Amino acid sequence: MSEHFHPDRLDKLAALRELGHDAYPARSPDNREMAADLLAAFETRQGETATVCGRVLGRRGYGKLAFIDLGDQSGKIQVVLEKANLSADDFAILSTLNLGDIITATGPLQATQKGQPSLYGHQFAILTKALLNPPADKQDGLSDTELRARMRYVDLFANEGVRDGFLRRSAILRGMREVFHKHGYAEVETPVLQSIYGGANAAPFTTHHNALDMGLYLRIALELPLKRLIVGGMERVFEMGRVFRNEGISTRHNPEFTMVEWYEAYADYERMAEMVQELVVGAAIEAGCQKECGAITTTFRSEVFDLTPPFARVQYRDAFQEHVGCDPADRDAVAAARKTAGFDSAGEGDYAYWKSVNDLFEELVEPQLRGPVFVMDYPAAICPLTKAKTDDPEWAERFEFFLGGMELANAYSELNDPQIQLAKLQEQVADADPESPNQVDYDFVRALAYGMPPTGGCGLGIDRLVMVLTGNDSIRDVLLFPHMRPETQE
RNA sequence: GGGGGCAUAACUCAGUUGGUAGAGUAGUUGGCUUUUAACCAAUAAGUCCCAGGUUCGAGCCCUGGUGCCCUCACCA
Numbered sequence: 001m002s003e004h005f006h007p008d009r010l011d012k013l014a015a016l017r018e019l020g021h022d023a024y025p026a027r028s029p030d031n032r033e034m035a036a037d038l039l040a041a042f043e044t045r046q047g048e049t050a051t052v053c054g055r056v057l058g059r060r061g062y063g064k065l066a067f068i069d070l071g072d073q074s075g076k077i078q079v080v081l082e083k084a085n086l087s088a089d090d091f092a093i094l095s096t097l098n099l100g101d102i103i104t105a106t107g108p109l110q111a112t113q114k115g116q117p118s119l120y121g122h123q124f125a126i127l128t129k130a131l132l133n134p135p136a137d138k139q140d141g142l143s144d145t146e147l148r149a150r151m152r153y154v155d156l157f158a159n160e161g162v163r164d165g166f167l168r169r170s171a172i173l174r175g176m177r178e179v180f181h182k183h184g185y186a187e188v189e190t191p192v193l194q195s196i197y198g199g200a201n202a203a204p205f206t207t208h209h210n211a212l213d214m215g216l217y218l219r220i221a222l223e224l225p226l227k228r229l230i231v232g233g234m235e236r237v238f239e240m241g242r243v244f245r246n247e248g249i250s251t252r253h254n255p256e257f258t259m260v261e262w263y264e265a266y267a268d269y270e271r272m273a274e275m276v277q278e279l280v281v282g283a284a285i286e287a288g289c290q291k292e293c294g295a296i297t298t299t300f301r302s303e304v305f306d307l308t309p310p311f312a313r314v315q316y317r318d319a320f321q322e323h324v325g326c327d328p329a330d331r332d333a334v335a336a337a338r339k340t341a342g343f344d345s346a347g348e349g350d351y352a353y354w355k356s357v358n359d360l361f362e363e364l365v366e367p368q369l370r371g372p373v374f375v376m377d378y379p380a381a382i383c384p385l386t387k388a389k390t391d392d393p394e395w396a397e398r399f400e401f402f403l404g405g406m407e408l409a410n411a412y413s414e415l416n417d418p419q420i421q422l423a424k425l426q427e428q429v430a431d432a433d434p435e436s437p438n439q440v441d442y443d444f445v446r447a448l449a450y451g452m453p454p455t456g457g458c459g460l461g462i463d464r465l466v467m468v469l470t471g472n473d474s475i476r477d478v479l480l481f482p483h484m485r486p487e488t489q490e
Numbered sequence: 491g492g493g494g495g496c497a498u499a500a501c502u503c504a505g506u507u508g509g510u511a512g513a514g515u516a517g518u519u520g521g522c523u524u525u526u527a528a529c530c531a532a533u534a535a536g537u538c539c540c541a542g543g544u545u546c547g548a549g550c551c552c553u554g555g556u557g558c559c560c561u562c563a564c565c566a
Contacts, residue, residue, distance in 0.1 A: 084523080136517085138501095245566080247564055
């Protein structure tokens with residue numbers, strides 16, 4: 001940007017001040033009404049005087065008459081400013097008005113000769129003078145994806161539907177919180193800065209505390225602090241919060257993203273499935289996905305998804321059988337299937353075998369899971385933090401929830417045996433994988449040793465849920481400020 | 491991180507075979523009292539992403555860099 005401010009607008013600003021007006025007054029009218037409310041009540045309120053405030057989004061000018069599209073958060077209303085209705089002083093201000101300025105107008109509600117519901121301004125004032133031009137293209141507005149993300153403030157006011165999409169995100173969060181509160185969950189906040197990270201396999205961001213002269217990690221998951229709270233007797237807790245993973249960026253990945261995790265004492269993964277269903281339905285209703293007939297649907301990536309409960313369930317084992325064509329425990333058949341799918345042969349040991357089964361599952365089964373669907377009971381060997389099924393220890397009490405072709409949630413009957421937990425954490429650290437945690441969280445083991453009741457826990461990716469419910473293909477479109485490399489400065 | 495694509499006025503985009511920069515909108519000025527992509531006339535506006543190279547001459551060709559998009563990998 002070569003100019004911080006548009007020279008022509010600085011001239012208009014000077015002209016406005018020449019007329020004796022404050023271009024940035026501190027006070028706005030305290031009786032302003034929203035455009036959408038006025039239009040909704042227009043029939044009954046015709047002739048009444050009202051006050052609106054908002055941004056000038058369009059202007060069709062005549063010598064002594066101007067039609068202005070005034071936009072506020074609720075929508076748009078046409079304001080008619082004509083010389084006959086205005087003081088000479090107010091009419092003079094009209095010549096200093098630009099698109100993008102923020103104004104207020106007061107006057108009667110009245111239809112134009114063409115029948116357009118309008119507010120006829122008898123008084124008006126500039127509340128904020130804009131010093132840059134809004135996007136000029138009338139069809140496309142601001143369409144460059146980079147500019148839209150970098151200048152979200154412009155995208156929000158200039159492009160129809162963008163603001164509504166983010167307000168729907170806000171409504172989704174509210175809807176989910178209501179479900180938690182309805183079930184007696186307490187919302188908690190746990191540390192973002194941690195000296196040991198854990199709860200997932202992911203590369204962390206690192207930072208440094210100056211006064212303590214110590215390295216710190218930004219959390220990659222919410223899990224471990226929340227389980228400590230369960231130990232302490234906070235029996236139903238949830239946290240909606242930002243987590244940070246130092247990995248690739250894509251249409252589905254941002255370095256920081258929002259997760260909700262919740263834990264419920266004396267519950268198991270069945271209870272978590274009920275919660276997921278209720279949360280997703282609650283969020284969908286808040287997002288406006290419910291039709292008049294009661295059905296709840298959303299369209300995502302040109303595909304319609306029916307979110308009307310109950311959600312389908314499928315056993316991991318059955319889904320594997322259906323799409324891979326063999327039982328996951330049939331070692332010879334799995335080896336053959338891996339060969340067909342182009343995988344290398346599996347390594348030695350139970351973990352390697354079941355990992356190889358899961359590779360096939362992710363490659364051949366997951367793409368078929370449109371959702372909403374719960375995939376129940378994962379191989380125990382690949383679920384170190386999960387209780388095994390009592391009647392069938394090969395399988396673990398874990399489900400993943402799929403929607404829109406993406407994994408949205410992951411839940412367990414949480415492992416609470418401190419000795420097994422310690423062993424698993426030590427294995428992880430011994431593992432050469434650079435993304436595994438590099439230190440055992442002994443304090444977490446100590447917490448479990450004091451006794452954590454049987455607990456159901458679940459994590460759900462909020463950004464992806466918002467994508468599906470608002471029909472946005474890219475995570476960037478549901479993040480107000482997605483990660484961007486710095487703009488080159490002059 | 492790998493591969494591919496894009497980058498021209500404030501916005502959205504043209505730009506032919508390499509011959510020295512265009513449109514619409516927005517802006518400015520003037521006209522206009524019922525428009526809604528208002529209209530009419532005039533007018534200003536460009537480091538053609540950056541740095542090199544080839545060439546008599548580069549928006550266009552070549553090399554390197556930057557940013558964004560798509561895709562693969564990693565993940566949620």
